[in-house]
Amino acid sequence: MFLDKISPREATAMLIISRLMMATVLFPTLTELGDPQNIWLVGLCGMIIAVPVILLVVALGLEFPGQTIIQYSQVLLGKFFGKIVGLILVWYWFHIAVTSAAALGGSLTSAIMVETPEIVLIGIIAYLGASAARNGLEVMARVADNALWVVLFFVLVTIILPFDVMKPGHLLPVLADGWAALFPPVTSAVSFFMEFIVVGMLIPHVDRPQGMLRYSAYAILTAGTVLVLLGLAAVMVFGPNVNNLSMPVFSLARMISIGRFFERIEFIPMGAWIMCAGIKLSLFIWAASLGLTQVLGLGQGQVLIYPMGALVVASSLLFYEDFLVLIQFLTRGGWSVYSLGITLTIILLLCAAVLLRRLLRGGANGD
């Protein structure tokens, strides 16, 4: 089978953009927080915890060169359990795509295009994502590599330009309710980083797989830093009101007004939403389709991509009938438990299997 080859940097770009997507749209970690001024601590903790976990996934991938996480889980856990783990991962990626599509559709319709049917917006973005995925990973990766700078620029503009309405005082007091209060939001921050388990699908396609150890850490640290800055900006601008907002980053851009001339630039975060969502959808639709082919032992993954995209669109309207269902799921701990439950169980299971195998083989060699 012909394998698309991408560079570690391109893989990093895709991961960063995927992570920024949900935060620029809904920022669930921030709105979940009781004391918003602790957002930077939450962001830092989330980052620090996520790095070793994701490095484990990369290390697993390096253990089985040329194989995706779906393939080697069948080697490690046996055909039957391996396929079950594979199906769960496929579902998880599919669900991420669905949730992202719903978040984008819901936000665009609440923020700007109130009269536009959600299905049109979601449909177009999902079609774009799917068609990029259909053209292969190389195409997606290059788009992401180029889009990353634009997205980062948009996000930085949104962070910096409301400087005149920022009040640093809103960042105090730090940790008024102690560390325990940070536990739920930190799990939320980590749970979004767990989407990076998709790196298990990317590694066989990376031309220098060893580099992914370094680069996946870069991805987490870059995305994490941007999120911390975004959180700081939003808290300094909105103070205690920040966790009432549905779309903090969008509201942040609405506060930009320089000399009563440079204002009304909320298209900036919206541009970031659309680019991020397109790339995130393409990545996860690609991963879910390829994963499904590998679970089912089909030859060609490409065929499944468009149907998968169509399913994402339909499911995003079916799973999240209204915006509140989505917000509830993302900010009341549902998503954290779900995402962490799936990913941590699978990662630990696979690691345990690898260790066991090494132990057994080591024993055999010793004889």
Add this chain to the structure above:
Amino acid sequence: MEPMGTRTKIGLIALLMVVMLTGCWSRRELETLDFITAVGLDHAAEEGKIQVTVQMAKPFAITGSVQSSVQEKPFHVMTATGYTVFEAVRNLNSISPRRPFWAHARFIVFGEDMARDGLQEALDFFDRDGEPRRTSYILMAQGVKASDLLQAEFSQEPMPSEGISELLQGTRLAQSTVAAMTVNEFLQALEGEGIDPITVRVELIPLEEDFAIGGDVLRDEVKAKTRMTGSAIFKDDRLVAWMNRPQTRGYLWVTGQVRSGIININEPETADAYVSLEIVGSRGSFKPQLTKDGIKILVQVEVHVNIGEMQQYIDIRKDPGLWVSIERRLTQVVKNEIMAAVTKAQLFGADIFGFGAEINRRHPKEWRRLRENWEEEFKRLTVEVEVKARIKRAGLVINRTPIRK
């Protein structure tokens, strides 16, 4: 790599279309819109209803002919009522041929009656809806309905909303006698612990005996004007008191917002003559100190002034003691203004300075104990003021022209 496929091209075109969808589905053509430049909210005559009054720009009158002596007013005022702000806003549609568009509203003015009863019911629309902005200012009309205030005009400025915005900037920069809050700041002060809102007061000055609000289309003469002085202070969302100009500046000293302004003091050597000092720079901050005798707030202000005017001759070169004396008098004025603001705020239990919020920032543990009963604690706390005043310059003359008798 193969050249860009048809699918990719279609994809790119589709991406462009998403961006342009605003002009397609949720389309708003410029000539079908009516730009709201200012909003007023009052209790409606009918019990329990809210009256929303809007001032809208009339673009065709702004660009209209300049020759005619009687010009068409470039704005018009409309009003509608409803049980909620949003209902009233939609009711505007039944009297306006053009769709009201909210994104350019400069400020929201509340009538005194409504503000006294609380703004809770009126504010959510301006935060939740996608068109109004959190950067609009909140104004309080003293003694009149907001709907009347929106009809007042300025002879130099055809758009009253523009005029009021300029008044606001002007008084802030030249006098520092108004404290204005945007919707964003106001909502933060409402939700924030240990801080109450304060915002600017506007007054209506009728210029005719039988001042009445009519829907005049032509600009004949100005019937009423507005003036901006002092501020309105709130306890939670209810307006509880007005602060005059010195009191307001007292608040601005404490929070470090004084930009410029004039302070008059008595001349050192001569009775009943004044020296006007122009504030050219100031810094202000406060520190809460929790002692066993109670809460003490230490306010530190540094003020730099120029001598702006002297009514009687004194030779200020003669004796450096004169400068010191002027500085001492200035210090006293600043202290008086601050204490006037503190006394007023304590009288009504309205922590406009955010003393409580600052205690929360610096001493979160103690704040837990204090927050339950903050209103009482605030009324009891003592304020100590330290002022450092300096005369920096004296303008183009050192001594004024003496009059030889």
